[in-house]
Amino acid sequence: MQEMNLRTIFLDLFFPRFCVECGAEGGYVCAECMLFISEAEPVCPICGWEEYAGKRHATCPSRNRPEGLVSFFDHEGPIKRMLHATREDSLIEIPEELVLRGMKFLMENPERYSEFLRFLLEERTEISYVPRYKKEVRKRGFDEARVASRALACSCKKRESTLLEREGDGFRVRGRAEQVVLLEDLWIDGERAKECVETLKRNGTRYVWVLALARAIP
Numbered sequence: 255m256q257e258m259n260l261r262t263i264f265l266d267l268f269f270p271r272f273c274v275e276c277g278a279e280g281g282y283v284c285a286e287c288m289l290f291i292s293e294a295e296p297v298c299p300i301c302g303w304e305e306y307a308g309k310r311h312a313t314c315p316s317r318n319r320p321e322g323l324v325s326f327f328d329h330e331g332p333i334k335r336m337l338h339a340t341r342e343d344s345l346i347e348i349p350e351e352l353v354l355r356g357m358k359f360l361m362e363n364p365e366r367y368s369e370f371l372r373f374l375l376e377e378r379t380e381i382s383y384v385p386r387y388k389k390e391v392r393k394r395g396f397d398e399a400r401v402a403s404r405a406l407a408c409s410c411k412k413r414e415s416t417l418l419e420r421e422g423d424g425f426r427v428r429g430r431a432e433q434v435v436l437l438e439d440l441w442i443d444g445e446r447a448k449e450c451v452e453t454l455k456r457n458g459t460r461y462v463w464v465l466a467l468a469r470a471i472p
């Protein structure tokens with residue numbers, strides 16, 4: 255803990271953080287701008303309609319599809335600018351910060367998110383991510399979905415696993431797991447994440463929940 259504080263003091267001293275929204279010093283989103291961040295309403299990952307806990311509807315197609323989708327925030331206002339700054343200014347701390355804030359929000363809503371949280375914490379559940387293109391990773395110096403998956407793994411004392419890699423415009427498996435929580439930074443229509451889920455399930459994975467830092471509002 256003390257080490258963590260020293261690191262924070264060091265970082266604040268030499269790499270001060272500024273609010274992406276108003277420019278105030280102290281963090282990537284200041285307390286006032288935080289008020290404009292909205293938590294995402296859970297939806298079914300297949301049809302995009304409301305679902306209390308983000309589970310796939312029993313009536314929606316199930317074959318090689320995700321069991322559920324949890325998104326932390328709506329992709330608007332400060333969140334939109336934070337994800338933009340992550341990509342354009344290579345701010346590796348932003349996905350970490352969003353995971354910590356997002357997990358806090360899930361923990362505060364246990365009745366809604368208990369099924370996802372239980373799945374996440376099960377021993378056989380592995381934490382992985384939707385990989386970016388190699389040239390994007392080279393340009394930025396990191397893969398933001400991977401950074402988010404590491405932060406999540408660290409917060410629940412697990413290891414992050416690289417289960418997929420890019421192959422042309424698609425994906426191929428690099429590792430196997432029975433159950434997976436798959437990190438994605440932004441869910442727009444979910445095509446990229448759904449393709450990853452299909453690839454995993456064709457290769458032996460049984461259950462996958464997708465966790466997105468933000469979801470675009472249709």
Ligand SMILES: [Zn+2]
Nearest residue numbers: 273276284287
């Ligand atoms: Zn601000």
Ligand SMILES: [Zn+2]
Nearest residue numbers: 298301311314
């Ligand atoms: Zn549905």
